[in-house]
Amino acid sequence: MDKTAVANKAAKAGATTLRKLPAVDEVLRTPAAARACDTFGRQAVVDAVRRVLAAARKAGDAAGDAAHFAAAACERLNREARPSLRPVFNLTGTVLHTNLGRALLAEQAVAAAVAAMRTAVTLEFDVDGGHRGERDDHVRGLLRELTGAEDATVVNNNAAAVLLVLNTFARDREAVISRGEMIEIGGSFRMPEIITRAGAKLVEVGTTNRTHAKDYLAGIGEATGLILKVHTSNYRIEGFTTEVAARELAGIARAHRVPLMNDLGSGTLVDLARLGLPHEPTVAEAVAEGADLVTFSGDKLLGGPQAGFVVGRKDLIARLNRNPMKRALRVDKIRLAALEATLKLYRDPDRLAARLPTLRLLTRPQGEIEAQARRLAPVVAEKIGVSFAVGVTACASQVGSGALPVAAAPSAGIEIRRARIPSARRGDGRALASLSLAFRRLPIPVVGRIADGALVFDLRCLDDEDAFVANLASLDPSRSERSEGSDALA
Numbered sequence: 001m002d003k004t005a006v007a008n009k010a011a012k013a014g015a016t017t018l019r020k021l022p023a024v025d026e027v028l029r030t031p032a033a034a035r036a037c038d039t040f041g042r043q044a045v046v047d048a049v050r051r052v053l054a055a056a057r058k059a060g061d062a063a064g065d066a067a068h069f070a071a072a073a074c075e076r077l078n079r080e081a082r083p084s085l086r087p088v089f090n091l092t093g094t095v096l097h098t099n100l101g102r103a104l105l106a107e108q109a110v111a112a113a114v115a116a117m118r119t120a121v122t123l124e125f126d127v128d129g130g131h132r133g134e135r136d137d138h139v140r141g142l143l144r145e146l147t148g149a150e151d152a153t154v155v156n157n158n159a160a161a162v163l164l165v166l167n168t169f170a171r172d173r174e175a176v177i178s179r180g181e182m183i184e185i186g187g188s189f190r191m192p193e194i195i196t197r198a199g200a201k202l203v204e205v206g207t208t209n210r211t212h213a214k215d216y217l218a219g220i221g222e223a224t225g226l227i228l229k230v231h232t233s234n235y236r237i238e239g240f241t242t243e244v245a246a247r248e249l250a251g252i253a254r255a256h257r258v259p260l261m262n263d264l265g266s267g268t269l270v271d272l273a274r275l276g277l278p279h280e281p282t283v284a285e286a287v288a289e290g291a292d293l294v295t296f297s298g299d300k301l302l303g304g305p306q307a308g309f310v311v312g313r314k315d316l317i318a319r320l321n322r323n324p325m326k327r328a329l330r331v332d333k334i335r336l337a338a339l340e341a342t343l344k345l346y347r348d349p350d351r352l353a354a355r356l357p358t359l360r361l362l363t364r365p366q367g368e369i370e371a372q373a374r375r376l377a378p379v380v381a382e383k384i385g386v387s388f389a390v391g392v393t394a395c396a397s398q399v400g401s402g403a404l405p406v407a408a409a410p411s412a413g414i415e416i417r418r419a420r421i422p423s424a425r426r427g428d429g430r431a432l433a434s435l436s437l438a439f440r441r442l443p444i445p446v447v448g449r450i451a452d453g454a455l456v457f458d459l460r461c462l463d464d465e466d467a468f469v470a471n472l473a474s475l476d477p478s479r480s481e482r483s484e485g486s487d488a489l490a
């Protein structure tokens with residue numbers, strides 16, 4: 001038989017099997033499809049049925065009756081209905097994980113955000129005067145009270161805050177910054193690029209490890225619009241180093257009548273040492289040291305929703321608010337509501353660590369986490385079978401998002417290794433990667449990390465133990481053949 005004859009014969013055979021595919025209407029008449037119409041709407045079900053039939057036709061696979069294709073369509077509809085942005089168990093050991101959404105909000109903030117979503121609110125409305133108000137007013141007073149600054153403004157995130165300050169004071173002028181502070185924050189935020197994008201000319205002074213007052217003095221001139229100090233929050237240079245302290249730099253800035261911005265990054269409103277954590281510069285300290293403007297994030301150590309703050313001199317904040325860019329960077333009512341509620345918690349410092357999830361998780365004692373690991377390790381071991389060994393391990397959690405870069409909180413977790421049995425020796429790495437994938441494919445994905453040949457779940461951020469156990473019910477390690485593990489996020 002020549003090639004054409006073979007092709008013709010195959011096409012004919014295909015045509016006979018395909019003729020057996022049920023019609024769309026026939027599938028729609030099944031009870032399963034009728035129930036799906038109630039849930040998803042008739043149009044969506046018709047589309048799904050067409051798509052599964054088309055896929056079967058393309059694959060030359062006509063096996064199955066109307067009920068079979070109705071079930072396939074329902075499976076597809078359910079899969080597509082699942083939210084893309086969904087809860088996970090963050091067992092990475094990084095409390096403020098940027099990829100997992102950073103800070104968890106306090107219940108008070110959640111309630112305020114929900115209320116703001118449902119109703120009309122006084123977003124830009126002065127109730128007493130009956131006229132237009134300003135959205136920043138809802139948090140301005142609180143921020144002044146908590147930082148000692150004269151005034152404050154809020155934007156989308158801290159990157160936006162830095163961009164707004166640079167664009168307002170250094171556009172078509174020069175921005176002076178130490179070479180030791182030219183940092184990159186994860187997610188492509190690079191200081192030199194932001195400076196250029198804001199329309200400013202970058203003037204680098206000093207060297208990577210040492211910058212002196214005389215370097216700043218040499219860099220400052222007629223065209224200087226802004227002096228920047230950046231808290232190198234995500235790395236530390238150690239050894240032969242010098243930087244000009246904020247207070248001294250503030251003096252230099254004042255003498256030259258140029259504003260000084262201190263970008264704190266995380267910034268915290270309380271002294272973390274009071275909670276037994278390492279000290280991180282507070283916003284109030286940065287204000288007291290004489291910075292004209294201080295910028296910081298809402299969803300890092302502060303423990304609120306994503307936002308960026310600028311606090312400082314009243315005349316300078318007024319200029320920020322007059323920049324048309326402010327309008328493009330402003331926050332919505334939902335986040336403002338959550339921010340106001342979060343900031344109010346700071347008025348009661350004694351109960352702050354209990355109410356604010358970020359601080360509560362960061363201060364969880366290692367003993368408590370270890371006890372939790374002892375309770376859960378046998379449950380996990382039973383689920384994953386004899387080819388893995390499950391143990392309790394001491395580990396170290398990170399704050400994350402750049403805050404306290406070298407500080408690690410002693411923690412505990414579950415460690416899973418390939419069992420020491422002859423049949424399980426080969427492909428250890430692949431086996432762990434596919435086990436890690438099986439955990440990520442659970443209804444609530446469990447995200448840990450792979451380090452030193454073990455899959456580790458740091459339990460510092462595990463609040464709901466019962467939900468964790470219930471979630472394990474559908475764990476099937478044998479079903480996850482495909483491996484796509486990465487070391488950073490296992």
Ligand SMILES: *Cc1c(COP(=O)(O)O)cnc(C)c1O
Pocket residue numbers: 157158159160162185189230231232233234263264265266296297298299307308401402403
């Ligand atoms: C995190 C960080 C930023 C960016 O803040 P976002 O709120 O993520 O936009 C800027 N500067 C420093 C020093 C930071 O640590």
